Amino acid sequence: MRSRGRWAPRRAARRLRRRQRAARLPLPGRSRLLRRERDPVAALSPLAPLEPARAPGTGEEVRARFGLRLSLVALAVTALFAALVVRLWTLQVIDGPRYFSLAEATTTRDVPVAPPRGEILARGGQVLARDVSTEAVTVDPQTLAVHPEVVPRVAALLGVSASFIRQRLEAAQRGLDNLSPFVPVPIATNVSAQTVAVIAEHRSQFPGVTASPLYERSYPYRDLAAQVIGYVGAITPAELNGYAKLGYTRADVAASVITPAELNGYAKLGYTENDQVGQTGLEAEYELALRGRPGVDEVAVDPAGNVVRTVGHVPPRPGDDVVLNLDLGLEQALSSALEQEILAVRQGLTTPGGAPAPSGAGVVLDARTGAVLAMASYPSYDNNEWVNGISESAYAALTHELGYPLNNYAVQSPQPPGSTFKLATATAALDDGLISPSYYYDDTGSFTLGNLTLHDAGGEVLGEVNITSALAESSDDFFYNLGWMFWQQASRFGITPIQDMAARYGFGTPSGVDLPGVNNGQVDSPALRKILHREAPAVYPDTYYPADNVEMAFGQGFTEITPLELADAYATFANGGTRWRPELAAAIVSPSGKLLRRIRPVVEGHVRFASASDYDAMLHGFEGAVQSPTGTAYGAFQGFDFARWNVAGKTGTASASPSVQPTSWFVGFGGPRNAPPRYVVAVQIDQAGYGASAAAPVVRKVFDYLVSHGVAPLRLAP
Numbered sequence: 186m187r188s189r190g191r192w193a194p195r196r197a198a199r200r201l202r203r204r205q206r207a208a209r210l211p212l213p214g215r216s217r218l219l220r221r222e223r224d225p226v227a228a229l230s231p232l233a234p235l236e237p238a239r240a241p242g243t244g245e246e247v248r249a250r251f252g253l254r255l256s257l258v259a260l261a262v263t264a265l266f267a268a269l270v271v272r273l274w275t276l277q278v279i280d281g282p283r284y285f286s287l288a289e290a291t292t293t294r295d296v297p298v299a300p301p302r303g304e305i306l307a308r309g310g311q312v313l314a315r316d317v318s319t320e321a322v323t324v325d326p327q328t329l330a331v332h333p334e335v336v337p338r339v340a341a342l343l344g345v346s347a348s349f350i351r352q353r354l355e356a357a358q359r360g361l362d363n364l365s366p367f368v369p370v371p372i373a374t375n376v377s378a379q380t381v382a383v384i385a386e387h388r389s390q391f392p393g394v395t396a397s398p399l400y401e402r403s404y405p406y407r408d409l410a411a412q413v414i415g416y417v418g419a420i421t422p423a424e425l426n427g428y429a430k431l432g433y434t435r436a437d438v439a440a441s442v443i444t445p446a447e448l449n450g451y452a453k454l455g456y457t458e459n460d461q462v463g464q465t466g467l468e469a470e471y472e473l474a475l476r477g478r479p480g481v482d483e484v485a486v487d488p489a490g491n492v493v494r495t496v497g498h499v500p501p502r503p504g505d506d507v508v509l510n511l512d513l514g515l516e517q518a519l520s521s522a523l524e525q526e527i528l529a530v531r532q533g534l535t536t537p538g539g540a541p542a543p544s545g546a547g548v549v550l551d552a553r554t555g556a557v558l559a560m561a562s563y564p565s566y567d568n569n570e571w572v573n574g575i576s577e578s579a580y581a582a583l584t585h586e587l588g589y590p591l592n593n594y595a596v597q598s599p600q601p602p603g604s605t606f607k608l609a610t611a612t613a614a615l616d617d618g619l620i621s622p623s624y625y626y627d628d629t630g631s632f633t634l635g636n637l638t639l640h641d642a643g644g645e646v647l648g649e650v651n652i653t654s655a656l657a658e659s660s661d662d663f664f665y666n667l668g669w670m671f672w673q674q675a676s677r678f679g680i681t682p683i684q685d686m687a688a689r690y691g692f693g694t695p696s697g698v699d700l701p702g703v704n705n706g707q708v709d710s711p712a713l714r715k716i717l718h719r720e721a722p723a724v725y726p727d728t729y730y731p732a733d734n735v736e737m738a739f740g741q742g743f744t745e746i747t748p749l750e751l752a753d754a755y756a757t758f759a760n761g762g763t764r765w766r767p768e769l770a771a772a773i774v775s776p777s778g779k780l781l782r783r784i785r786p787v788v789e790g791h792v793r794f795a796s797a798s799d800y801d802a803m804l805h806g807f808e809g810a811v812q813s814p815t816g817t818a819y820g821a822f823q824g825f826d827f828a829r830w831n832v833a834g835k836t837g838t839a840s841a842s843p844s845v846q847p848t849s850w851f852v853g854f855g856g857p858r859n860a861p862p863r864y865v866v867a868v869q870i871d872q873a874g875y876g877a878s879a880a881a882p883v884v885r886k887v888f889d890y891l892v893s894h895g896v897a898p899l900r901l902a903p
Contacts, residue, residue: 293483293485295482297482298480298482298501299400299479299501300476300502301400301477301501301503301504302315302316302400302461302475303477303504303507304506305471305475305507306506306507307509308510308511308558309512309513310900313405313410313414313513314467315403315405317400317403319374319398319401320374320396320397321371321375322343322371322372322373322374322384322396323371323372323394323395323396323397324370324372325393325395328393329393332392332393335390336351339391339394342383342384343373345372345373350372354370371573375401376396380396381396404416404568407568408565408568409516409520409565410561412466412565412590412591412595413562414467414468415467415470415568416463416465416468416572417464417468417571418462420456420460424462463475464571466700466701470699471770471773474773475504475505475506476504477505478501478502479501480498480501481497482495482498483496505773505775505776506775507770508770508771508772508774508901509770509771510769510771511559511560514894514897515559515890518890519559519883520561522887523868524563526873526880527544527870530879541872542846543871543872544588544589544594545868545870546561546563546595546748547559547560547561547595547748547868547887548595548751548865549752549866549887550752550753550756550767551756551864552759552760552861552862553861553863554768554786555756555765555787558896560595560749560769562593563588563594564586564587565590566583566590593700594747595747596704599746600745601744601848602740602745602746602751603739603850603876604740604835604836604838604876605837605852606692606744606746607656607739607740608754609683609686609687609754610667610683611803612792613671613682614667614671615799619667621799622652622653622798622799622802623651625650626651627648627649628646628647628660628662632661632665632666632735634731634735639661639662639665639735639736640661641660642661645658647663651802652803653802653806654806656806656807657809658809658810658817659810664738664739665735668734671734672735680710680711681711684709684710688708689757689790689791690753690792691757692706692750693705693708696753698749698768703747703749705747705750706745706750709733709737709744714727714743717743725743740839741840748867748869749867751852751867752852753765755854757790758803759861759862760861762791763788764788764789765786765788766786766789768786771783771899771901772899774901780901804833807833807834807854808831810835811832811853818876818877821877821882821884821885825888825889826892829857830856830857833862834851834854835851836875836876836880836881838875846874847875848871848872848873849870849873849874849879850867850868850869851867851868851876851883852865853865853866853881853884854866867884868883868884868887
């Protein structure tokens with residue numbers, strides 16, 4: 186025991202040295218040495234050989250191991266570098282063009298530049314509508330989205346509310362795919378020079394705000410022919426989708442007014458939601474000609490979407506000019522005479538059912554070509570009110586004013602024509618052989634059919650009358666009888682001989698006039714009654730009685746026409762039977778004055794007369810209406826120089842209701858003596874009394890103007 190205790194420190198020292206040596210050995214040797222140390226039996230056994238200790242290794246082995254590791258690292262680096270080279274080559278060589286195009290598309294934008302709109306000119310060259318340059322403040326929606334604090338600043342500068350500007354921005358960006366976000370949105374026009382200077386001098390405070398020239402529509406003659414000329418307004422989504430929404434049809438393509446591509450839609454022609462387009466009248470009808478073609482500003486933008494610079498510029502092409510057949514002086518004379526007469530009627534009449542003479546209209550045609558020389562509707566309005574959007578108060582005033590000024594009564598709101606319709610009945614009776622010029626009828630002042638008794642409008646008793654005197658003195662009894670005779674002889678002439686002749690004159694049929702929103706009239710007939718009954722069974726019966734045919738023969742019942750239809754019909758008679766299409770526009774001219782398209786007269790139909798004696802019998806009746814002392818319009822034309830000019834005409838008095846004054850009509854045609862009739866003037870005044878007392882004086886004033894001034898020559902070159 187003492188011997189074992191004496192050697193214990195030595196064994197502990199040996200174990201310590203073995204652990205130190207094992208720490209310097211490679212892993213396998215270290216493990217064997219440590220296993221011997223953990224096995225005390227093997228360590229003390231004389232039979233267990235001790236494993237010799239391994240040296241750390243020679244210098245060659247260490248260098249070999251280091252070289253292997255270095256080679257592996259180099260191989261990995263080389264592989265990564267090769268992969269990078271291949272990727273770069275793919276991006277630059279194979280995919281380079283595609284990524285280059287993408288880079289170009291995202292760094293440049295095309296901003297449309299609106300063209301100046303073409304002018305609308307009277308036949309003498311006077312400008313009725315034009316674009317004028319004005320200083321406008323526009324804002325960039327993209328920039329203001331990043332800098333919302335600018336909105337109240339520019340609002341304070343312009344004296345408007347911040348909400349107003351935000352509404353304009355929202356409206357400009359709402360719901361249209363082709364609207365570029367880089368198109369500036371106008372928020373104020375006609376700004377002062379001081380405002381322009383403030384924006385220019387303090388650009389850092391107004392990022393995205395620009396003061397620059399902008400085109401604005403102007404109507405120098407304000408309310409003159411306002412409904413005819415029309416106005417422009419902000420384009421609607423429906424209008425942006427296609428021209429058909431503005432009244433263009435395939436017939437316009439056939440007439441070369443527009444091309445099929447243009448008919449397909451606005452978007453193909455570069456329209457955006459910021460554009461102003463024609464909404465009514467000639468502005469809408471000739472939108473494609475007046476529009477021009479937009480230019481393009483190619484702008485560079487930074488990653489945030491801000492415009493950096495202008496890369497390229499394609500200037501816009503100004504719109505073409507539309508030259509009208511309308512004569513400015515004649516238009517002024519017609520409008521003035523119509524307004525004066527309506528105001529005089531309002532002062533002199535009282536109507537139990539409401540205010541008298543709420544509205545009226547007049548048309549002047551060239552009987553030889555159908556050219557519209559004047560067209561007026563009263564009341565009217567100032568087209569300049571619509572520029573940059575009409576205010577709510579102004580619109581409310583227009584829609585509530587007596588007579589509803591927005592309506593063009595020359596081509597809308599048809600009225601019963603009264604005795605002016607006798608043109609169709611007389612022509613049908615002579616042409617079909619129902620009567621002859623020598624046929625006489627005893628006008629007793631009334632006509633009885635069963636339990637229905639009809640009277641002459643003025644209660645007069647005219648006695649023996651033929652077709653000539655019946656027209657001159659407007660014998661209702663004579664035409665009651667013609668309506669009854671046609672009904673009795675339906676087996677010989679058919680059910681609708683008068684209606685058929687009325688259609689040849691253009692009553693109740695499309696005139697083809699170059700205006701949108703035209704309402705065609707209608708002629709009472711069995712077929713019309715069935716149509717009306719289907720639409721409103723409680724209001725319209727589906728039957729057509731003999732009394733209805735009698736009423737229709739002198740322009741009452743459900744027969745309704747417009748002043749343009751009346752003028753077109755009498756122009757057809759005046760020129761011997763050719764019905765021309767009424768045309769307001771005469772030509773399309775480029776801004777440089779080059780004639781692009783002349784709008785030629787178009788024949789819409791014909792009326793034949795069985796003999797010259799039939800025609801002369803009617804002509805003498807119309808002449809007698811204004812020139813004979815017994816004629817219905819003789820008083821209105823007293824003192825007129827018939828030796829110099831020959832004028833004929835027809836009065837009409839149509840009763841719509843016993844509680845209101847009748848509608849007053851008069852149509853006159855004539856020209857220099859010993860020459861074919863050249864001018865036709867038709868006037869209608871609603872609820873104004875007899876045709877001789879209200880409408881005829883207006884026509885007289887128009888003929889006075891024509892005798893003194895004539896019509897200006899058509900000017901197609903600047």
